[in-house]
Amino acid sequence: MKNVAANIEQVSRFYGSGKSRLTALDNITFKINAGAQLALIGPSGSGKTTLLSLLGALERPDSGKITLFGANIDKMSERESADFRRHNVGFIFQDDALMPELTVAENVALPLILVKSAATEIKSRVATILADLDLQKFSQAFPPSLSGGEKQRVAVARAVIHQPKLLLADEPTANLDSRAAALVLNAIDKLANAYSLTMIMATHDPRVYKRLSKKLELRDGKLV
Amino acid sequence: MIFWLRFALRSCLRRRRRTIITLAGIAFGVATLVVLGAIMVGVNDTMINNAVAIHTGNVVITGGPLPMPQALLRVDELLLDLEATPQLQAVMPRLHFPALVTSAQNNSPIHVVAVDPRREALQTPVVKRIIAGTYLNNNEGLLLGEVAAKRLAVKPGDRVLMVTPSQRYDLKISGIFSLGIDTFDRSMAFISLETAHTMSDLEVNHEIALFCRAESDLGKVAKTVALKTRPSEEVRLWHEILPEVAQLVKLNEFSMAIMVLLVIIILSFGVANALLISVMDRYRYFAILKAIGVRPREIFIIIMAEAFFMCLVAAIIGTILGSSITLIWADFGLDLSRYTSANPHFSVNSIVYPRLTPLMALAPQILALGSGILAAIWPALVAGRRPINQVMRGL
Ligand SMILES: Nc1ncnc2c1ncn2[C@@H]1O[C@H](COP(=O)(O)OP(=O)(O)OP(=O)(O)O)[C@@H](O)[C@H]1O
Ligand SMILES: [Mg+2]
Numbered sequence: 001m002k003n004v005a006a007n008i009e010q011v012s013r014f015y016g017s018g019k020s021r022l023t024a025l026d027n028i029t030f031k032i033n034a035g036a037q038l039a040l041i042g043p044s045g046s047g048k049t050t051l052l053s054l055l056g057a058l059e060r061p062d063s064g065k066i067t068l069f070g071a072n073i074d075k076m077s078e079r080e081s082a083d084f085r086r087h088n089v090g091f092i093f094q095d096d097a098l099m100p101e102l103t104v105a106e107n108v109a110l111p112l113i114l115v116k117s118a119a120t121e122i123k124s125r126v127a128t129i130l131a132d133l134d135l136q137k138f139s140q141a142f143p144p145s146l147s148g149g150e151k152q153r154v155a156v157a158r159a160v161i162h163q164p165k166l167l168l169a170d171e172p173t174a175n176l177d178s179r180a181a182a183l184v185l186n187a188i189d190k191l192a193n194a195y196s197l198t199m200i201m202a203t204h205d206p207r208v209y210k211r212l213s214k215k216l217e218l219r220d221g222k223l224v
Numbered sequence: 225m226i227f228w229l230r231f232a233l234r235s236c237l238r239r240r241r242r243t244i245i246t247l248a249g250i251a252f253g254v255a256t257l258v259v260l261g262a263i264m265v266g267v268n269d270t271m272i273n274n275a276v277a278i279h280t281g282n283v284v285i286t287g288g289p290l291p292m293p294q295a296l297l298r299v300d301e302l303l304l305d306l307e308a309t310p311q312l313q314a315v316m317p318r319l320h321f322p323a324l325v326t327s328a329q330n331n332s333p334i335h336v337v338a339v340d341p342r343r344e345a346l347q348t349p350v351v352k353r354i355i356a357g358t359y360l361n362n363n364e365g366l367l368l369g370e371v372a373a374k375r376l377a378v379k380p381g382d383r384v385l386m387v388t389p390s391q392r393y394d395l396k397i398s399g400i401f402s403l404g405i406d407t408f409d410r411s412m413a414f415i416s417l418e419t420a421h422t423m424s425d426l427e428v429n430h431e432i433a434l435f436c437r438a439e440s441d442l443g444k445v446a447k448t449v450a451l452k453t454r455p456s457e458e459v460r461l462w463h464e465i466l467p468e469v470a471q472l473v474k475l476n477e478f479s480m481a482i483m484v485l486l487v488i489i490i491l492s493f494g495v496a497n498a499l500l501i502s503v504m505d506r507y508r509y510f511a512i513l514k515a516i517g518v519r520p521r522e523i524f525i526i527i528m529a530e531a532f533f534m535c536l537v538a539a540i541i542g543t544i545l546g547s548s549i550t551l552i553w554a555d556f557g558l559d560l561s562r563y564t565s566a567n568p569h570f571s572v573n574s575i576v577y578p579r580l581t582p583l584m585a586l587a588p589q590i591l592a593l594g595s596g597i598l599a600a601i602w603p604a605l606v607a608g609r610r611p612i613n614q615v616m617r618g619l
Contacts, residue, residue, distance in 0.1 A: 049616045049617055052616055053613060053615075053616050056515070056616075058515055058612055058613055058615055058616060059611075059612075059613030078519075078520050079519050079520065079521070082514060082517050082518065082519045082520070083517065083519070084517075085515065085516065085517040086516065086517020086518070087517070089517075091515050091516060091616075093512070093615070093616060093618070094616075094618065095618060097508075097512045099509065099512075099513075100238065101234050101235050101237075101238035101239070102231075102234070110516065111516055111517070113227055114516065114517050114518065158516070170616050
């Protein structure tokens with residue numbers, strides 16, 4: 001039997017209350033195997049971002065249970081879930097989400113600093129990953145001086161440098177032209193494979209989901 | 225922890241404009257308090273010095289009444305005992321007795337003080353306030369206040385009779401002084417101790433006025449003095465003799481404390497406001513940090529550290545600025561005569577010299593630092609506690 005990375009059991013998520021209550025996720029149940037690379041597709045408003053937020057322990061389900069690598073993430077305190085995220089989850093957001101006052105190298109180093117890696121190791125791993133993504137020339141630059149595609153590749157490096165078990169990406173190419181998007185996707189591919197990460201990427205873009213073997217489709221908060 | 229401190233420092237440095245504005249506000253407040261505090265200390269100094277110079281000395285020994293020859297002996301004895309005390313910058317013997325001074329036109333009850341003119345010249349304001357004639361330099365002279373001189377219609381060189389219970393003495397007016405304090409100018413007169421020597425029938429009260437080098441030596445001086453005096457003599461400190469001046473000093477300090485408190489409260493609100501805005505500006509930023517695993521407590525530390533750095537730098541700059549202004553100002557002094565000319569406590573010298581005391585130089589910065597850090601707690605908690613469930617939606 002393959003290792004199960006994530007087990008989602010009868011998970012629902014509602015927004016608002018009373019008449020304006022909105023069901024973002026409606027009683028969803030599925031499993032993700034370790035090492036799987038999934039595309040999460042579905043029309044706008046179908047609940048993709050909501051699902052990723054739940055899987056990343058950024059928010060809690062209103063009902064149901066989520067187990068990630070054996071840990072029940074919906075029972076965790078703020079601090080526990082922060083610690084869980086710093087060790088196990090990498091995020092790539094739609095916008096680049098880099099820290100403007102840190103250099104590119106420092107931004108990429110951040111997750112390693114959080115897991116208390118040794119300074120020399122941090123240095124060499126940052127250098128390696130930046131070289132892998134052809135970003136070494138920006139290492140001392142500050143994010144605001146980079147193009148959108150470059151920033152997003154830095155964000156990819158930051159999301160995976162600590163080799164999280166789970167990589168969550170929410171429309172990472174939505175703001176990019178196709179050339180930059182291709183570079184970012186290549187970067188994700190390369191690193192996800194190199195580190196054999198479990199990955200879920202939400203997207204509208206056929207060019208993106210065609211690259212991935214498996215698809216998970218949401219419609220009105222339900223899996224189809 | 226150290227990483228978060230560095231992170232906070234970096235974020236202060238990168239957000240230069242916000243940092244500088246907040247910093248300038250705090251620094252200005254601290255500098256203002258340092259300068260105001262120094263002025264207050266200076267005002268108190270001036271007030272005490274004035275009052276003490278006119279009335280008493282910092283410490284005063286009184287005794288009597290004794291017959292004049294004995295009083296003179298006793299005064300010499302005390303001088304001999306006390307003159308070498310290192311904390312004293314001046315020791316002045318004075319003999320007091322009442323008399324009626326009569327001229328051809330009028331008469332006037334006068335409180336006569338026999339003094340050592342050379343010693344008095346060092347310290348007392350009367351010497352500087354001679355409006356006619358000279359200070360006591362001839363042995364038989366009488367130095368009379370302006371109001372009394374007018375009432376008696378006399379001028380320097382005229383002769384008057386000084387009538388005492390036992391004797392009457394014929395004296396020449398050597399000069400007229402005006403201190404600007406009515407009771408003094410109306411009812412005080414001075415003669416020299418030389419002159420007093422000739423008045424052996426009189427009974428007088430003796431007094432030794434002691435001037436300290438520093439107000440802080442007061443206690444030590446009082447102790448030394450206590451050992452040298454007789455049980456029949458009384459030793460009093462200036463604030464016992466002049467409780468109204470002591471109260472004014474306290475009142476001044478109290479209003480200054482209120483002032484400090486107000487400024488510090490305003491500063492705290494400024495700091496809280498600046499930080500709250502900067503925290504709200506950076507919700508997304510903190511949310512991303514939390515998403516990648518930074519703990520709420522670490523976010524709290526970052527913001528507290530930012531506040532600490534800003535307040536620390538601002539407090540140091542403010543103190544340096546305030547102290548520099550004070551030190552420069554202390555050279556010129558601050559002429560308050562426009563506000564004090566009718567005030568007896570400033571009648572001798574109305575130039576105030578701002579003075580830094582350790583308390584007034586350090587209290588504003590320590591308070592600013594402390595209150596700035598306190599003011600940061602709320603914004604830091606807000607940032608630390610804010611949920612991050614919208615972070616993937618760009619909020
Ligand atoms: N904080 C919120 N309050 C109310 N409704 C919300 C909130 N967040 C999301 N929703 C709603 O939940 C539903 C699912 O939202 P979600 O962001 O998961 O969709 P999505 O599939 O990511 O859409 P898109 O492709 O446009 O990003 C939407 O109808 C959305 O309006
Ligand atoms: Mg979405």
